[in-house]
Amino acid sequence: MSTPLEHDYIGLAETSSMERSSEKLSSSSSSSIPSIEDKTSKTANDTCLNLKETELRLGLPGSQSPERKLSLFGQDLETNDKSNGFAGSPLKNLVSGAKRGFSDAIDGSNGKWVFAMNGKSDVELAKGAALASPRVGLDSKTNSQQAKTSVSVMKEVVGVPQSPKPVQDKNNLVPPVNDHAIAPASKAQVVGWPPIRSFRKNSMASNLAKNSDEGAGCLYVKVSMDGAPYLRKVDLKTYNNYMEFSSALEKMFSCFTIGQCNSSGLPARDGLSESRLMDLLHGSEYVLTYEDKDGDWMLVGDVPWEMFTDSCRRLRIMKGSEAIGLAPRAMEKCKNQN
Amino acid sequence: MESSELKRSKDSVNSCESARRSSFPDEVLERVLSLLKSHRDRSSVSLVCKDWYNAERWSRTHVFIGNCYSVSPEIVARRFPRIRSVTLKGKPRFSDFNLVPENWGADIHAWLVVFAAKYPFLEELRLKRMAISDESLEFLAVSFPNFKALSLLSCDGFSTNGLAAIATHCKNLTELDIQENGIDDIGGSWLSCFPESFTTLEVLNFANLTSDINFDMLEKLVGRCKSMRVLKLNRSVSLEQLQRLLVNAPQLAELGTGLFSQELTIREYEELESALSNCKNMHTLSGLWDATGMYLPALYLACTHLTFLNLSYAALQSVELAKLLAHCPQLKRLWVLDSVEDKGLEAVGLNCPLLEELRVFPADPFDNEIVHGVTEAGFVAVSFGCPRLHYVLYFCRQMTNAAVATIVQNCPDFTHFRLCIMNPGQPDYLTNEPMDEAFGAVVKTCTKLQRLSVSGLLTDLTFEYIGRYAKNLETLSVAFAGRSDWGMQCVLGGCPKLRKLEIRDCPFGNAALLSGLEKYESMRSLWMSACNVTMNGCRLLAREMPRLNVEARGGMPHHLSLLSEMLGTRQTENY
Numbered sequence: 001m002s003t004p005l006e007h008d009y010i011g012l013a014e015t016s017s018m019e020r021s022s023e024k025l026s027s028s029s030s031s032s033i034p035s036i037e038d039k040t041s042k043t044a045n046d047t048c049l050n051l052k053e054t055e056l057r058l059g060l061p062g063s064q065s066p067e068r069k070l071s072l073f074g075q076d077l078e079t080n081d082k083s084n085g086f087a088g089s090p091l092k093n094l095v096s097g098a099k100r101g102f103s104d105a106i107d108g109s110n111g112k113w114v115f116a117m118n119g120k121s122d123v124e125l126a127k128g129a130a131l132a133s134p135r136v137g138l139d140s141k142t143n144s145q146q147a148k149t150s151v152s153v154m155k156e157v158v159g160v161p162q163s164p165k166p167v168q169d170k171n172n173l174v175p176p177v178n179d180h181a182i183a184p185a186s187k188a189q190v191v192g193w194p195p196i197r198s199f200r201k202n203s204m205a206s207n208l209a210k211n212s213d214e215g216a217g218c219l220y221v222k223v224s225m226d227g228a229p230y231l232r233k234v235d236l237k238t239y240n241n242y243m244e245f246s247s248a249l250e251k252m253f254s255c256f257t258i259g260q261c262n263s264s265g266l267p268a269r270d271g272l273s274e275s276r277l278m279d280l281l282h283g284s285e286y287v288l289t290y291e292d293k294d295g296d297w298m299l300v301g302d303v304p305w306e307m308f309t310d311s312c313r314r315l316r317i318m319k320g321s322e323a324i325g326l327a328p329r330a331m332e333k334c335k336n337q338n
Numbered sequence: 339m340e341s342s343e344l345k346r347s348k349d350s351v352n353s354c355e356s357a358r359r360s361s362f363p364d365e366v367l368e369r370v371l372s373l374l375k376s377h378r379d380r381s382s383v384s385l386v387c388k389d390w391y392n393a394e395r396w397s398r399t400h401v402f403i404g405n406c407y408s409v410s411p412e413i414v415a416r417r418f419p420r421i422r423s424v425t426l427k428g429k430p431r432f433s434d435f436n437l438v439p440e441n442w443g444a445d446i447h448a449w450l451v452v453f454a455a456k457y458p459f460l461e462e463l464r465l466k467r468m469a470i471s472d473e474s475l476e477f478l479a480v481s482f483p484n485f486k487a488l489s490l491l492s493c494d495g496f497s498t499n500g501l502a503a504i505a506t507h508c509k510n511l512t513e514l515d516i517q518e519n520g521i522d523d524i525g526g527s528w529l530s531c532f533p534e535s536f537t538t539l540e541v542l543n544f545a546n547l548t549s550d551i552n553f554d555m556l557e558k559l560v561g562r563c564k565s566m567r568v569l570k571l572n573r574s575v576s577l578e579q580l581q582r583l584l585v586n587a588p589q590l591a592e593l594g595t596g597l598f599s600q601e602l603t604i605r606e607y608e609e610l611e612s613a614l615s616n617c618k619n620m621h622t623l624s625g626l627w628d629a630t631g632m633y634l635p636a637l638y639l640a641c642t643h644l645t646f647l648n649l650s651y652a653a654l655q656s657v658e659l660a661k662l663l664a665h666c667p668q669l670k671r672l673w674v675l676d677s678v679e680d681k682g683l684e685a686v687g688l689n690c691p692l693l694e695e696l697r698v699f700p701a702d703p704f705d706n707e708i709v710h711g712v713t714e715a716g717f718v719a720v721s722f723g724c725p726r727l728h729y730v731l732y733f734c735r736q737m738t739n740a741a742v743a744t745i746v747q748n749c750p751d752f753t754h755f756r757l758c759i760m761n762p763g764q765p766d767y768l769t770n771e772p773m774d775e776a777f778g779a780v781v782k783t784c785t786k787l788q789r790l791s792v793s794g795l796l797t798d799l800t801f802e803y804i805g806r807y808a809k810n811l812e813t814l815s816v817a818f819a820g821r822s823d824w825g826m827q828c829v830l831g832g833c834p835k836l837r838k839l840e841i842r843d844c845p846f847g848n849a850a851l852l853s854g855l856e857k858y859e860s861m862r863s864l865w866m867s868a869c870n871v872t873m874n875g876c877r878l879l880a881r882e883m884p885r886l887n888v889e890a891r892g893g894m895p896h897h898l899s900l901l902s903e904m905l906g907t908r909q910t911e912n913y
Contacts, residue, residue, distance in 0.1 A: 192435030192842075193817065194703045194733060194760045197492070199518035199546055203651060204701060295704075 219309060225253050225286070225317035236309040242301055246288070253317060290315045364393055372397040399423060404862050406444050406468065407887060411452035423462035423487075424453070430865045431815075432840055433467055434492055437867055439891075445469045445495075447477070454481040462487040462513075469493065475500030479507035487513035487541070494520030498528045498549065505531035512565075513541035526551035526574070532559055539563040543570040545594045545625060550574040561586045567619075570594025573627050577602060577610055584613035593617065595625035598633055598652065607636060615639035624648035631658040638665040646671040650699045653677040660685035671695040676711035676733060683716030687723025695729035696720060703733065703760060714741035721748035728786075729754040736767040737794060742776035752784040756791035762818035762843070765795040772796055778803035781811075791815040801825035805832025813838045823850035830854035840865040848875030855882050 219236040232252050239245040288300040292311040300308065300315070371394050374380050384394040400423040401414060407428075414421075428444025430437075446468045453460050460482045470493050478485065485508050490496075498521065504514065505528055526549040532539070539559065544551070551574060560566060560583050567590060571580065575596030584590070602610065610633075614620075620640055629652035641647070644666050649659070650673040659674065659682040669690045674682065676698050686693065698712055714737045721727065727749040737759050746752065757776075765772055773794035781787060781803050788810055792800060796819035804811065805828035812835050820826065826846040829839070830853055838861065847870035858864060876890040 190762065190843075192432065192437045193762065194700065194758055195432075195435045195815075195817075196699070196703055196733075197434045197518050198436070198520065200650070200699065201703070204703070 221312055221314045223249065223252070223315040223317065226319050228253065236312060241305050249288070249317070285320050287318050287320050288315065289318050364389070367393040368397040372399070377402045396420060400425070403427065406449070411449045415452055415456035421457050422460060424460065425464040426468060427466045428469070429467040430840065430863060431467070432842065432865055432867070437842065443469070447471070447474045450474055450477055450481070458482065459484050461485060464489040465491070465493050467492045469495040470500070471495050472497055472500035472503065476503035479503045484510055486510055487515070489513065489515035489517070490519050491517040492519060497522035498524045498526070498547065502528035502531045505529065509536065510538055512538050514539065515541055515543045516546060517543065518546050521547065523547050523549045525549045529559070530555040537562045537564070540565045541568040542566065543568065543594065545570040545572050547572050553579050557582060557586070566590065568592040571596040571625060573597050576600050577633065578606060581606070581610045581613045584617060588616045589619060590617050591619045592622035593620055593624070596627065598626045598629035602633070607633070611636040611639065620644065622646040626652040628652065629654065631655070634658055634662050637662065641665040643668055645669060648673040650675055650697065653701050654682070656681035656685065660689070663689040666690065669693055673697040673699070675699050675701040677701045679710065680712055680716035680719065683712060684719040687719040690724060692726060693720070693724035694726050696724070696727060697731040698733055700733040700760065711735055714738050717741065718744055721745040725749055726751070728752050731756040733758045733760055735760055736764070737773065737776065738766045738768050739771065739773060739775040739779070743779040746779050746783040750783050751786060752780065753786050754789040755780050755784065755787060756789065756815070757793055758791065759794040763795045772799070774799040774803070781807040785810065787811055789813040792819060793817060797821050798825035798828070801828040805829050808833050810835055812836060814840070816841045816844055818843045820844045820846060823847055823853070826850035827853040830857045837862045841867070841869060843868040845870055847871055848878070851875050851879060852882070855879070858883060858886055
C-alpha cells in the first residue's frame with residue numbers, strides 16, 4: 001500500500017514546536033493524532049490512524065504500488081486496464097533529476113517561509129487563520145496561543161468574510177464581523193490583487209511615470225486628498241523646498257480642510273528645514289504621503305527635497321489614522337536599501 | 339473511469355484479440371490515428387484496446403502535459419516514441435500574481451536531458467510557467483538539430499543571453515515567440531545572433547522585451563525571411579522603422595507595432611499608411627504603445643480584415659477607439675484598456691457585431707482614489723451589440739446583479755466569464771447586496787460555461803449556484819468570497835468536469851478541503867491560499883489520498899496546492 005511520506009517543507013525544529021502544539025490541540029477535537037516526534041522518527045505508531053499514511057509522499061510516480069492507478073495526464077488517460085501496456089509493476093528509480101523544489105529554498109532561509117512583499121507577510125499568514133494575535137512567527141508562546149485560537153476560530157467563526165488587511169493595520173487583525181461588504185479601512189494594496197501579470201503592471205507603471213509630464217522641465221504629479229471629490233496636479237519643479245510646497249498644497253486644498261490644518265498663515269521664513277512640514281501636519285488630522293518610484297507609499301519630509309522630487313510619482317493627503325504604520329515601513333525600506 | 343466504460347474496454351480487448359487477424363493492419367490504423375490532433379481524443383482512443391493504444395502511441399507527435407509534476411519525462415518518452423512537439427505547463431496560475439515563492443520548481447532542464455536522449459528530432463517546445471535557465475536554453479539550442487519552434491509564456495529564470503544561444507545555433511528555427519515572461523533583459527544583441535544565411539523564421543515575437551535591438555540587423559533579417567507571417571516588435575522600434583520593415587514584409591498576417599508615437603512629416607505618415615494598407619493578409623494587430631489619436635488613422639485601411647485587435651498597451655480614449663472600430667467590421671477579438679470607458683465600449687457594441695472575445699484591462703489598477711474606467715454600463719452595451727460574445731475578461735470598479743443578468747441574457751453562449759470587481763468584497767453598488775445573483779445568472783444561463791472567475795461580495799449562495807448549474811465548468815477562480823465551508827463543498831460536490839480550482843483569501847477550511855477527496859483524483863490542480871485550512875487538514879488529506887501530491891507551506895498552511903492529476907510528485911535531491 002503506498003504510503004505518503006511526510007516532508008516538512010519548513011523542515012526545521014522551530015516550526016515543529018508549533019505543529020506540535022497544533023497537533024495536540026486538534027487531537028482534543030478529533031481522533032487522536034500521534035505527535036510529531038513519532039513521525040519524525042518514522043516508527044509506525046499504531047493508534048487510530050496509521051502513521052505512515054499521514055506522511056506526504058515524495059516518491060517517484062509509479063513506484064511502490066502495484067495497484068496504483070497508472071494514469072497520465074489526468075482523467076483523460078485513466079485506466080486500470082493492465083493490457084494497455086503499462087507496467088503494472090513498480091517503475092523503479094526513475095530519477096528524472098528534476099530540480100529540487102521548495103525544500104531547497106527553505107533550507108537556505110531562516111526556515112520560515114513568508115512573502116517579502118511590502119511587509120505583508122505576517123498579515124497574510126495571520127489572515128489565513130483569522131486571528132487576533134498580532135504576529136505569526138516562530139515564537140512558540142505566541143504560536144500555541146495562536147494555534148489554540150485557530151482551532152476554535154475554525155469552528156466558530158467560519159462565517160466571517162475575509163477582508164484584505166491594510167498594511168497599516170498590523171496591530172488590528174480581527175476581521176470585523178459584518179454581514180455586508182467589508183470595504184477595507186484604507187485601500188492598501190493586497191498581494192497579487194487585482195490579478196494582473198507583472199509585465200503588464202510594470203508597463204503601466206512606466207506609463208504612469210511618463211504621463212506625469214516629465215518633459216520640458218516640469219514635473220506634474222497628481223495630488224489626491226481623502227474625502228475630496230477631485231484631484232489636483234502640481235508641478236513639483238516650481239517649488240524649491242518643502243515649505244513652499246506644503247504652503248501651496250494647503251492653499252489648494254484648504255477648502256476641504258477648513259479648521260483642520262494649522263493654517264494660521266505660514267510664516268515665510270527662509271531656510272526652514274524639512275521637519276517644519278511635519279510640524280505643521282502634526283497639528284492637523286492629515287498626513288502627506290507620496291508614492292515613490294518603487295510603488296511604495298512614503299511619508300513626505302524624510303528625504304532631502306531634491307531626492308523627493310526625483311522619486312515622487314504622486315501624492316496623497318491621507319487621514320492621520322490611516323497612516324499608522326507607514327513610518328515604520330519607510331524605516332524598513334531605508335534599512336533594506338542600505 | 340466509470341465501471342461501465344471499464345467493462346466495455348475489457349470486452350473490446352477480447353474482441354480485439356479475436357478479430358486481430360482480420361482487423362486493420364497497424365500501419366493503416368496508425369495512419370488514420372495520426373490525423374487526430376486533439377489530445378483528449380487521442381486519450382480516448384488509447385483506451386479502446388491494446389492495439390489502439392499502441393497505434394495511438396506510435397502515431398502521436400505532439401504531447402501536452404498540463405502539469406509537469408504529473409508525470410516524469412522518462413515515462414513520457416517510454417510511452418510516446420515519436421514526439422516532435424511538446425507543450426508543458428508548470429507552476430500554479432497564481433504564480434503570475436506573485437503568490438508562489440521563488441524557486442518553487444517546474445524546472446525544464448530534467449525534461450530537456452531526457453528529450454535530448456529520446457527525442458533528438460524534437461522540433462517544438464511550448465512552455466508556460468516553467469523555470470528555464472540560460473544554460474537550459476543553450477542546451478536546447480545545441481541538442482536538437484531540427485529544432486523549429488520555441489514559445490515561452492510566463493516563464494522565468496532566463497535572460498536575453500539564452501535567446502542569443504537559440505538565435506545562434508538553431509539553424510532551422512521557424513518560430514521564436516517570447517511572450518510575457520520574467521526575463522532578465524540584458525540587451526538587444528541577441529537579435530544580431532541570427533546568422534546571415536538564416537532565412538527560415540516565420541514567427542518572431544519580442545514585443546515584451548524592453549531593450550533596444552539593432553534595427554539594421556532586424557531589417558535585414560525580416561528582409562531575407564520571406565515566409566515571415568508573424569512579427570511583433572518591441573517599444574524600441576519607431577514608426578519610421580516600422581514603415582521600412584513593412585515595405586519588405588507585406589505578407590505579414592500578424593503585426594505587433596513598436597512605439598506608435600513619433601513626430602512624422604506628412605510624407606512619412608503617408609508612407610506608413612501605405613505600407614500598412616499593403617498588408618492585405620493582416621488579421622491580427624497589437625503593440626501600439628502610446629498610440630494617440632494622431633496616428634491611429636494610419637491604421638484604418640489596414641483594419642478591413644482584422645479579426646484580432648490588441649489595444650491593451652495603448653491608453654486610448656473613447657472617441658479614438660470609436661473612430662478606429664468603425665474600420666474594423668470583421669473584429670472577433672478585442673483587448674482594450676479601461677481608458678476607453680463606457681463610451682468606448684458602446685462603440686464596440688455598435689461597430690463589432692461579430693465580436694466573440696472582449697478583454698478590458700485596468701489602466702490604473704492600484705489607483706483607488708480616482709473613479710474611472712469602465713462600469714457595468716459598458717459591459718451591458720457590448721452585450722447588446724455583440725450576441726456572439728463568448729469570452730470575456732472584465733476589470734471594473736462597480737457592478738450590479740441586474741447588469742450581469744442582462745448581459746448573459748443577451749449573450750448566453752459564454753464559455754469563459756472572468757469578472758474582476760477590483761475592490762475585494764464589494765457588493766452590488768446600487769442595492770448593496772451580494773453579487774450572488776449575478777453569478778447565479780451566469781451559471782444558469784450559460785450552459786456551455788467552461789471557465790469562471792468570480793469577484794465582489796459573495797456568500798455561499800454563489801457556490802450553491804455554481805455547484806448546481808455549472809455542469810461544464812472546468813476552471814474556477816475564487817478570491818475574497820464565500821462565508822463557510824459549505825460554499826466550497828457545493829462546488830466540489832457539484833461540478834462534474836472541474837479540473838482546476840484556485841482559491842485565495844476565503845473562509846474555507848478543513849471540512850471543505852476534505853469534502854473533495856474523490857474529486858481531486860479527476861482534477862489537475864487545487865490551490866488554496868490564505869484560507870482556513872490547517873496543516874492537520876493537509877495531513878489528513880494526504881493520508882486519505884496517498885496518490886495526490888499535497889504541498890502545504892507555512893506553519894498554518896499559507897499555501898496548499900494539490901498538484902493532482904495522478905502520480906504528481908515533486909522530485910527531491912535525495913533521489
